[in-house]
Amino acid sequence: MAKNKRRKTRKKSTRARHSKLGLALRKLFKTILLGLLAISLIGLLVLDYRLTSRFSGSKWALPSHVYSRALELYEGLELSRDDFLWELEKLGYRRVAVLSAAGQYRLRGQRVDVYSRAFQFWDESKAAQIFNVTFKNARVGDLRSAQGKTLTLIRLEPLRIGGIYPAHLEDRLPVRLEELPPLLLESLITVEDRDFYQHYGLSLRGIGRALINNLRPGSSTQGGSTLTQQLVKNLYLGRERTLLRKGLEAVMALLLEQHYSKVEIIEAYINEIYLGQAGKRAIHGFGMASRHYFKQPLAELELHQVALLVALAKGASYYDPRRYGERALQRRNLVISLLAEQGLINYATARRASQQALDISARPGTRTNPFPAYLDLVKRQLRRDYDEASLHGGGLQVFTFFNPQVQRTLERVISRKLPAMERQKGLHDKPLEMSSLVVRVGTAEVLALVGGRETGFAGFNRALDARRPIGSTIKPAVYLTALERPTDYTLISPISDAKVAIPAAQGEIWRPQNFDRKSHGEVPLYQAMGQSYNLATARLGMALGLSDVGDTLRRLGYEGPLSKVPALTLGAVSMSAFDVATIYHTIAAGGFYSPLGSIHSVYSAGNQPLKRYPYRVESRFDTGAIHLLQYAMQVVMREGTGRSTHRFLGNDIAVAGKTGTSNDQRDSWFSGFSGDYLAVVWLGRDDNGKMPFTGSSGALQLWSQLMADLQVHTLDFARPDNIAYHWVDPGRGLRSEEGCEGARYIPFIVGSEPEALTTCHPRRERKIIDWFKALLN
Structure with missing residues (x-):
């Protein structure tokens, strides 16, 4: 009995212990459950915050896009019909038989009918319009509206010449729903998510199929995602395909649908979706894809083009139309047939669209940077005012002075003239390098620039970074220093060209030589400059003082x-x-x-003005002294080392410039200007090797061809108020008369002209030097 009692006591004790343990376990389970719920709630709140903060703020790091100058058409503009058509093609305009939409043109002999695009310029908003332009003798002869009214000015949108991209190299051009072409939105929803307007972010049928597939060993999720889920995956999540990521995707899709309207979600999707690849750069969004595949704004696309872009949403790499044309065509036609089945288009329209070719451009319309050297200059000048984050992700719109026509001419001269020059000298295995830029005289706008002979290669930018000895290119600075002293020097001042030995550093003696190894006695200053005599220039520079010559270089810029x-x-x-x-x-x-500047203005991604780059000018030299120097630089071109130029330009075009050759002909330079353009050309080797070219036989030949092809205007050689022209005998330094032996008509700063007269009996039939007479007339 006692034994039974003890057994009962033990059972009660065991039950009590079990009861306490169960109670503790239940409490622990509740605590864990509450903790997991709290963590889940906190996690959900954090997830919700991250989702909304990005979606409501800046969703993407937008590239900065860089644009050329806008082509302005007016009567008398020097522009051929073919050059105009070339620029229309570059802008993505399409030739048609009948104008029906913006971005089209029609050709009628020398007349071109254009349906221009709307564009928000830096100073005005231009609507699309139809106009016609007639060309005559490589000029704009007539400019009229579609109604026949004479127009004074037409401005076409600028050409997109490059971009500054985010670190992840995503390129996109955001668009609004109202900017979409007809049927793009309907096509996308029909093909990708027919229940888009009914569901709340998830398709249960699709999720079920994805879950079953993901549970199979070695499998990954496939299909069934709504547009909202696809947006979440692309915008927030990585490419990993796991059950956990799929669950997170579902939760985020539900949250997104709770916070934002269908309009906001589909607009974000249209701008986020990956639709192609341009080298290392990913093409995102339908706006940029339209430029990439068709070279057209999205709003201009026709049905068969819209269907191709929608087809690419299934897999841009798999259906890449440039690599897998037949595959892309089949997928595009499937999209068109689905539109017909859903009643969005009739079967006749579907049949016509399916019969169209893919219609993509021969080359991508979004080449990363087709003008890399110029874009390099733009980036450097932008960095003075913007940080890297703004440049690479702020979506800036940068409008520049870049002139596609001038750049095209410059590149064409390099590709044709330089190889011919090398062949002439037998340089078959040792090609030369070069750099060049063209600037508009007066405004300092850089219009074109190349950093090497391979103009499309984004490598070493020689125009900005190759610092080479400039040789005789410096001489205008030496002679300008002298001409600023009119009481000491004039254009006819005698300069000794005799041999000279000048003490240099560390006890060395510097003995310069002329190119022809001869000395020429005393010569007038203008002749020393024109013939590029080294001995005369060295003597003059030393007499002036190296500090003064250096100061002139600084003031020149x-x-x-x-x-x-x-x-x-x-x-x-x-x-x-x-x-x-x-x-x-x-x-x-x-x-x-x-x-020198490359940038006109900068606007934000929202088209708000951020910064203008106004023209800056500072008077640094007396205009009279500059006039005398320009005279001497014209002597270079007419009588001296640059005289071969007029085989290209003819005798009616006045230009000024100076050749430059460094020691042992390692660098060939030419720098000069007309009334409208200044151009500099450098020719040499990257290894600093010798060449068979001087400044005259090398760089000058490229410069001359360039200026001839640009059809430059003659130099505007206006006489300043403090300049007077006199007949003089330069050899004797005396005043003379027209028709006297050796007489020359030369400018002087008033008061510096010689007073003593020569004795001669002028023969009136003697004429002023022909090239200078043309200038004065």
Whole structure:
């Protein structure tokens, strides 16, 4: 009995212990459950915050897009019909028989009918319009509206010439729903998510199929995702395909649908979806895809083009029309047939659309940067005002002075003329390198620039970074220093061209030589400049003082390193083509310095003005002294080392410039200007090897061909108020008369002209030197 009692007591004790343990386990389970719920709630709140903060804010790091100048048409503009058609093609305009939409043109002999696009310019918003332009003798002869009214000016949208891309190299051009072409939205929903307007972010049928597939060993999810889920996957999640990620995708899709309207979701999808690849750059969104495949704005696309873009949503790589044309065509036609089945188009329309070719452009319309050297200049100038985050992700719209027509001419001269010059010298295995830029005289706008002979290659930008000895290119600075002292020097001042030995650093003696190894006695200053005599220039520079010559270079605009040694007078300073262009533009602009610029204005992604780059100008030299220097630089072109130019330009076009050759012919330079353009050309080897070219036989030939092809205007050689012209005998330094032996009509700063007269009996039939007479007339 006692034993039974003890057994009962033990059972009660065990039950009590079990009861306490169960109670503790239940409490622990509840605590864990509550903790998991709390963590889940916190996680959900964090997830919700991350989702809404990105979706409501800046969804993407938008690339900055860079644009050329806008082509402005007016009567008398020097532009051929073929050059105009080339620019229309570059802008993505399509030739048609009947104008029906913006972005089209029709050709009628020398007349071109254009349906221009709407564009938000930096100073006005232009609506689409139809106009016609008639060409005559490579000029715009007539400009009229569709109603026949004479137009004074038409402005076409600028050409997109490149971009500055985010680190992940995504390129997109955001569009609004109202900017979509007909049937794009309907096609997308029909093909990708027919229940889009009915569901709340998920398709249960699709999720079930994805879950079953994901549970199979070695399988991954497939199909069934709604557009909302696809947006979540692309915008927030990685490419990993697991059950956990699929669950997270579902939750985020539900949250997204709770916070945002269907309109906001589908618009985000249209701008996010991956639709192709351009090299390393990913094409995202229908706006950029339209440019990439068709070179057209999205709003201009026709049904068969819209269907192709929608077809690519299934898999842009798999259906890439440039690689797998037949596959892409079949998928596009499937999209068209689905539209007919859903009653969105009739079967006759579907049949016509299916019979169309893919209609994609021969080359992608979104080449990363077809003009890399110019874009490099733009980036460098932008970095003065914008940080890297704004440049690479702020969606800036950068409008530049880049002129596609001038760039095309420059590239064409390089590709044709340079190889011919090399063949002539037998340089078959040792090709040369070069750089060049073209600047508008007076405004300092950089219109075109190349950093090497491979103009489309984004490598070393020689125009900005190759600093090479400039040789005789420096001489205008030496002679300008003298001509600023009218009481000491005039254009006819005698300069000794005798041999000279000048003490240099470390006890060395510098003995310069002329190119022909001869000395020429005393010569007038203008002749020393025109014939590029080294001995005369070195003597003059030393007499003026190296500090004064250096100061002139600084005032002309050079800001780089400068060693004030005797050899400086003959170009012992290394500069880039951009540096040289800065110096020569100050001379071309009449002594007024302006920093060379590439950017006109910058706008935000929302088309709000951020910064304008106004024209800056500073008077640095007396206009009279510059006038005298320009005369001497014209002597270079008519009588001296640059005289071969007029085989290209003819005798009616006045230009000014200077050749430059460094020691042992390692660098060939030419820098010069007309009334409208300044151009600098450098020719040489990257290994600093010798060449069979001087400044005259090398760079000058490229420069001359360029200026001839640009059809430049003659130099505007207006006489300043403090300049007077006189007949003089330069050899004797005396006043003379027209018709006297050796008489020459030369400009002087008033008060610096010679007073003593020669004795002669002028013969009236003697004429002023022909080239100069043309200038004065």
